[in-house]
Amino acid sequence: MQAPSGCPFMNKEEFNPFDLSNPFPQYKEFREEKPVFFSGELGYYVVSRYEDVKAVFSNWKTYTSQNAQSPFKPISPVAKALMEEQGLVGLSGLSGRIPPDHTRIRRIVSMAFSLKRIKKLEPKIRDLAIEMITKFKDDGEAEIVKQLAYDLPALVIFMLLGVPENDVQKVKSWAESRLLMTWGNLSDEDQLIHAQNMINYWNYCQEMVALRKVNPTDDLPGDLIRLQEEGHEITDHEIATICYSQLFAGHETTTTLITNGTRELLAHPESWKAICEHPELIPNAIEEVLRYSPSIVSWRRRALEDSVIGGVEIPANSNLLLLMGSANRDESNFDDGEQFDIQRENSKDHLSFGYGIHFCLGSPLAKLEFKTVLEELTRLVPTMKLKENQEFKFAENTSFRAPTALEVKW
Ligand code: HEM
Numbered sequence: 001m002q003a004p005s006g007c008p009f010m011n012k013e014e015f016n017p018f019d020l021s022n023p024f025p026q027y028k029e030f031r032e033e034k035p036v037f038f039s040g041e042l043g044y045y046v047v048s049r050y051e052d053v054k055a056v057f058s059n060w061k062t063y064t065s066q067n068a069q070s071p072f073k074p075i076s077p078v079a080k081a082l083m084e085e086q087g088l089v090g091l092s093g094l095s096g097r098i099p100p101d102h103t104r105i106r107r108i109v110s111m112a113f114s115l116k117r118i119k120k121l122e123p124k125i126r127d128l129a130i131e132m133i134t135k136f137k138d139d140g141e142a143e144i145v146k147q148l149a150y151d152l153p154a155l156v157i158f159m160l161l162g163v164p165e166n167d168v169q170k171v172k173s174w175a176e177s178r179l180l181m182t183w184g185n186l187s188d189e190d191q192l193i194h195a196q197n198m199i200n201y202w203n204y205c206q207e208m209v210a211l212r213k214v215n216p217t218d219d220l221p222g223d224l225i226r227l228q229e230e231g232h233e234i235t236d237h238e239i240a241t242i243c244y245s246q247l248f249a250g251h252e253t254t255t256t257l258i259t260n261g262t263r264e265l266l267a268h269p270e271s272w273k274a275i276c277e278h279p280e281l282i283p284n285a286i287e288e289v290l291r292y293s294p295s296i297v298s299w300r301r302r303a304l305e306d307s308v309i310g311g312v313e314i315p316a317n318s319n320l321l322l323l324m325g326s327a328n329r330d331e332s333n334f335d336d337g338e339q340f341d342i343q344r345e346n347s348k349d350h351l352s353f354g355y356g357i358h359f360c361l362g363s364p365l366a367k368l369e370f371k372t373v374l375e376e377l378t379r380l381v382p383t384m385k386l387k388e389n390q391e392f393k394f395a396e397n398t399s400f401r402a403p404t405a406l407e408v409k410w
Pocket residue numbers: 057065068093094095096106157246249250251253254257295296299352353354355356357358359360361362363365366
C-alpha cells in the first residue's frame with residue numbers, strides 16, 4: 001500500500017507488525033526517528049510516542065474505537081457470508097462502541113462489574129492458584145503457561161460469567177478463535193473453521209442470557225439482567241455482547257500478564273528476590289511489568305476528520321495503530337525507560353490498559369489475579385528460576401504479546 005505523499009513510510013521488510021518476538025529496539029528507533037509513519041504492510045499510520053498515543057486515546061471524538069476489533073486481514077468471502085448471516089460482523093461489547101451507546105452500556109456494566117463482585121472472587125482465585133502450584137511444586141520444574149497462566153484466568157472469567165465446569169473446554173476453544181480471526185494472519189480455510197467457532201460461542205452467549213431470564217443467577221450476566229429488570233436501559237442482545245467480549249477480554253490478556261510478569265521478574269533475579277522478601281512490593285512490580293512488557297503492545301483507532309499527530313498530517317478515515325509497547329518506554333516520560341525497575345515511581349502511568357473513555361474495565365481483576373499468583377508463587381516456590389537456553393516463541397499477531405511457553409525450575 002502507498003503512503004500519502006510526504007508522510008514517512010515503512011514497507012514490510014522494514015516493519016513487520018505481526019512479528020512480536022522483540023519489537024522494543026525497533027520501537028525505540030521509531031520514537032527517535034519516525035514517531036509517526038505509514039505502514040505499507042498494514043495500511044495504517046503507526047504512532048509510537050507517549051504523548052501522541054495518549055492524546056489519541058483521549059480524543060474519542062476525532063479518533064473512534066470502532067475499528068478496534070475489526071480483522072486486520074480481509075475475511076474470505078465464504079467466512080464473511082457465514083458471519084454476516086449470524087449477525088457477527090461488527091459485533092462488540094464495549095470497546096468498539098462509541099457514545100452515546102458506549103456511555104449508557106458502560107455505566108450499567110460498571111455497576112455489575114463492581115469491586116464487590118471482584119472481591120468476592122478473591123478467595124476462589126487464591127484457592128485456584130494454590131491448587132495449581134501445589135500440583136507441580138514437588139516436580140522441581142514446570143511450564144508456567146500450560147500449568148498455571150493459561151487456565152487460571154479462564155477459570156476466573158468462567159466463574160464471573162457463570163459458565164458451568166462441563167462447558168469450560170468447548171467454550172475456551174471457541175473463544176480462542178476470536179484472537180486469530182481479528183489479529184492473526186489466517187488462511188481462507190482456517191478462517192472458515194474459526195468463523196464457525198465464533199458463531200458457536202455467540203449462540204452460547206445468547207442462550208446464557210435467555211436461561212438467566214428464567215432462572216436468575218449470582219454472576220455477571222445475572223446482575224446485568226437484574227439491572228435491566230430494575231429499569232436500566234440495556235437490551236438482551238447488548239448483555240449477550242458483553243458476555244461475548246468479556247471472555248475474550250479477560251482471558252488471554254491476563255494469561256499474557258502472568259506469563260510476561262513471571263518471565264521478567266525471573267529474568268531480573270534481584271527483582272524476584274525483592275518480592276520474595278517484601279511481598280508489599282508486588283503491586284508496583286505488576287505495574288512495572290505492565291509498563292515494560294505489556295500484554296497488548298498495540299491498539300487501534302480510526303480518524304474521523306483531518307488532524308495532525310506528531311507533526312504528520314492524518315487525513316480523515318485513516319486507520320491508526322497506537323504502539324503502547326513503545327509509548328510505555330518513552331524516555332520523555334519514563335527515566336531510563338528501557339530499564340526494568342520494580343520500584344519505579346511512575347510505573348502506573350503506562351498506557352497498557354488504554355486511556356480515556358475506553359480505559360479497561362477489567363484492570364482491577366487482572367491485577368488481583370496476578371497479585372494472588374505472585375504471592376503464592378513467591379511463598380511456595382521462592383527458589384524458582386528460568387531454565388537456561390530457552391528459545392521463546394511468540395504467536396504471530398499484531399497486538400497480544402507473550403511467550404507461548406515458559407520453562408522454570410527450582
Ligand atoms: C492484563 C490484562 C488486560 C489488559 C492488558 C487489558 C487491556 C485493555 C485495553 C488495551 C483496552 C482498550 C482500551 C481503549 O480502547 O482505550 C481494554 C478494554 C476493555 N477491557 Fe481490558 N485488559 C485486560 C484485562 C481485562 C479483564 C480481566 C477484563 C474483564 C474481565 C477486561 C475487560 C475490558 C473491557 C470490558 C474493555 C472495554 C472498555 C470500554 O470500551 O469501555 N479487560 N482492555
